[in-house]
Amino acid sequence: MHQLDKILSRVQKPSRYAGGEWNAVKKDWDQVDIKMAFAFPDVYEVGMSHLGLQILYHVVNSRKDALMERVFAPWTDMEKELRQERLLLFSLESQRPLVDFDIIGFTLQYEMSFSNIINMIDLAGLPIRAADRDVTMPLIIAGGPCAFNPEPIADFIDLFVIGEGEEVILELIDTVKDLKQQGLDRPKMLLEIVKKVPGIYVPSLYTVSYNEDGTVKEVLPKQKGVPQKIGKRVIRDFENVPFPTNPIVPSMGVVHDRVMVEVLRGCTRGCRFCQAGVLYRPVREKKPETLARQVEEMINSTGHDEISLTSLSTADYTGVAPLVRNLLDIYGERGVNVSLPSLRLDAFSIDLAKEVQKVRKSGLTFAPEAGTQRLRDVINKNVTEQNLVDAVTSAFQNGWSSVKLYFMIGLPTETYEDLDGIADMAKKVVQIGYQSGVPRGRLKVTVSTSSFVPKSHTAFQWEPQDSLEQLKEKQKYLKEKLRDKRISYNWHDPGTSFLEAVFAKGDRRLGMVLEDAWARGARFDGWSEHFKFRLWLEAFEEQGLDPKWYAYRPIDYGEVLPWDHIEAGVSKKFLIREHKKAMGSLPTMDCRSGQCPGCGLCPTMEMKPDILGGAEIAPIPGEV
Missing domain, CATH: 3.40.50.280 (Cobalamin-binding domain)
Structure with a gap:
């Protein structure tokens, strides 16, 4: 060669x-x-x-x-x-x-x-x-x-x-x-x-x-x-599914350079914008002894110095605190760190975060997703402002000085009041930092916003995306509101989010556009330095298709969706019910609470959530 x-x-x-x-x-x-x-x-x-x-x-x-x-x-x-x-x-x-x-x-x-x-x-x-x-x-x-x-x-x-x-x-x-x-x-x-x-x-x-x-x-x-x-295909015996305990060790620095163990698959939360929460249902957890064995084999076969407990919502894992403590007792002395990729505000225990940070301290990221309780209820993000206040107060008092807050803009029913809520929340976090004794020069609050993209098989699949102009206007508005040297504000390119929405909701005719854009030089469109928005617009024009029709059009419940022949196991009836509840700002219970929200997956797939020592989930009478 x-x-x-x-x-x-x-x-x-x-x-x-x-x-x-x-x-x-x-x-x-x-x-x-x-x-x-x-x-x-x-x-x-x-x-x-x-x-x-x-x-x-x-x-x-x-x-x-x-x-x-x-x-x-x-x-x-x-x-x-x-x-x-x-x-x-x-x-x-x-x-x-x-x-x-x-x-x-x-x-x-x-x-x-x-x-x-x-x-x-x-x-x-x-x-x-x-x-x-x-x-x-x-x-x-x-x-x-x-x-x-x-x-x-x-x-x-x-x-x-x-x-x-x-x-x-x-x-x-x-x-x-x-x-x-x-x-x-x-x-x-x-x-x-x-x-x-x-x-x-x-x-x-x-x-x-x-x-x-x-x-x-x-x-x-x-x-x-x-x-x-x-x-869809689903692994029924998640406990014994083959798992690589001798993974390939990259020969150069990569995005996540660590041992990754999957503690659970699926998520019971039911955030209405989240596609993964539907696609990976039902929740299945691995036993702590299985995870401990897999971690040991992986550390021995790779030499990595960080263990990442991965899943859609690791803090929801039934035995997360004892698992983390056990792993740190074994590996902490060897300088091996444990990380949790996602911390939910309501599942956040500062004791857990303190455990995780024993070996190496890093920043904390929280995702309230929306700036007001009304909008959090619309998206079914079951956390409150008090959860955030408690979490950051605890974090600042325990020696953290930097916090990242993650939000989405352009969510269905969003108003400028909701954007004000983002700015108010960020300023409140700064004040809590000072009150908790974080030195002025060290305190740092980062606010990141991404633009909402409606996805298939979610309660928001019928929703339009905000127009490019609206998203740019909202980003500009927030930038003004967050003008504060202690707060840094990052946002995603709305042009990328627009195209993502077009392809997330698109049909087979988009293949012509894709081929045309590629022939014009489209590559690495997820990378800002390579993304050429103009080139995509030219390809749409050439093929006689309007991208706005795909991204900005509200869809009726009765319309045949391009993906209706692909089934994720959650019934359309349930998604419609969830969409209606969203429009009325009504939350839905997490099925870990023991109450079944009636998504239809368990009877369709003939399987149940596999939660360690979990309560039996009672089905809603007459609802599938």
């Missing part, structure tokens, strides 16, 4: 492409039947921080008859070199071109990585549209949260995996191995996979028709044996 060595010496960060890291698995290529590449549509540093990659890498490489290697989106300097030298995109482990693999699997974490997916398919030397690829080429599959509205990239992907991947990936490999031996052509192969493996969506097996007003009329299977609706 002399040519490759030559180009690696010319790029900014060669270790992104070199491979050979500690715990990476390199198998004898000729000894396995199925070769799979895990494709992460962002740079190495972002992809190597993704726990899902490590899990599936472990699951597939544990098989004798299969291998999984990795590939990440090449940064612009590397892309230029590959194109100039006419080299095909290759995997890290064996540095083989992607065309040599049987399956290329993309993870869909974020709508703004869609242009990178097309670019990687093209750099692999493959036709970007699924219809132009034949049986001699790798099967291109995709999964992850954005697969729950797969339509905008349906033209480029052979099949989507809906839901959790640990079991379905093995069934898929078995089926592909079997079908490969039968020598079936691509369409027959895809049909057989759908018949044999539940939770698989093959876009080419469905017809989408539209009404005259541009809305979706229906999505129908083209033939018998193809399911009308695709239900």
Whole structure:
């Protein structure tokens, strides 16, 4: 691979492409039947921080008859070199071109990585549209949260995996191995996979028709044996699901450079803007002894000096305090830190934070999400201003001097009074800091706002997004209100949020826009230095589609949504009920309280939340 060595010496960060890291698995290529590449549509540093990659890498490489290697989106300097030298995109482990693999699997974490997916398919030397690829080429599959509205990239992907991947990936490999031996052509192969493996969506097996007003009329299977609706896959035995205790140790600094253990999956909170809270239901917790064993094995096999207890809401884990204390007792003396990625205000115990900070002190981040109680009730964020006051008072009194507050702007029903609430809250936190004795020069309060993006399968999927002008106006207003040297204010680019909303709510026609924008040079759209908003607007204009129609239009309950054939297990009836409650500022109970909110998931999936020593959740009579 002399040519490759030559180009690696010319790029900014060669270790992104070199491979050979500690715990990476390199198998004898000729000894396995199925070769799979895990494709992460962002740079190495972002992809190597993704726990899902490590899990599936472990699951597939544990098989004798299969291998999984990795590939990440090449940064612009590397892309230029590959194109100039006419080299095909290759995997890290064996540095083989992607065309040599049987399956290329993309993870869909974020709508703004869609242009990178097309670019990687093209750099692999493959036709970007699924219809132009034949049986001699790798099967291109995709999964992850954005697969729950797969339509905008349906033209480029052979099949989507809906839901959790640990079991379905093995069934898929078995089926592909079997079908490969039968020598079936691509369409027959895809049909057989759908018949044999539940939770698989093959876009080419469905017809989408539209009404005259541009809305979706229906999505129908083209033939018998193809399911009308695709239900998500869920791991039932979370306690014993395969987990990588010898993860790959990155060869360069990455976003999350630490050991990650998944303490629970799912979330019972029911925040109405949150898609992950719906997609990963029901909640399942691992036993503390399982976690302790996994942590020990991971520390021994990696040498990391930080343990991150990951989940959507780690502070909700039933035994979180004793677990943290136990881990610190064992590893604290070795200089190993424990971190909790997310602290909820109501679940916040300063004692827990003090425990976590024993080894290394870091700042604290809280997410009230909205500036007034009324708006927090709209979004079902069951925290109060008093929770925040108590938490920051406790934090400042215990030696913290910097606090980050995270909010969303543009939420449904938001008024300027709610924005005033954000500014008032930030100023109140500053005052509490002074009253708690934080020295004037050291006190720092950071306020971050992101723009609300309506997502599929949530109670807000029918809601419009605020216009770009409104979002910019609100950011400007807050900037004025937060003019204070002790407060720093950060905000997200509203242009990115606008496009994210378009693709989050979009249909199959957006594939034309995506291809057009990519051809004009769209890459790394989630990175502010590469995001070219004008180029996207030109692509929409060229394809005769109006992005505002997708992002700004309120949708009726009766309208067919582009993703209605993809089922997350939570009933539409429940989401409509939640939307109506939101408009009346009525909160819904967390199902950990023992009262079932009637989302419909347990009867549909025939399973229950698996909470350690948890109370039985009483169903609401007559509600599913």
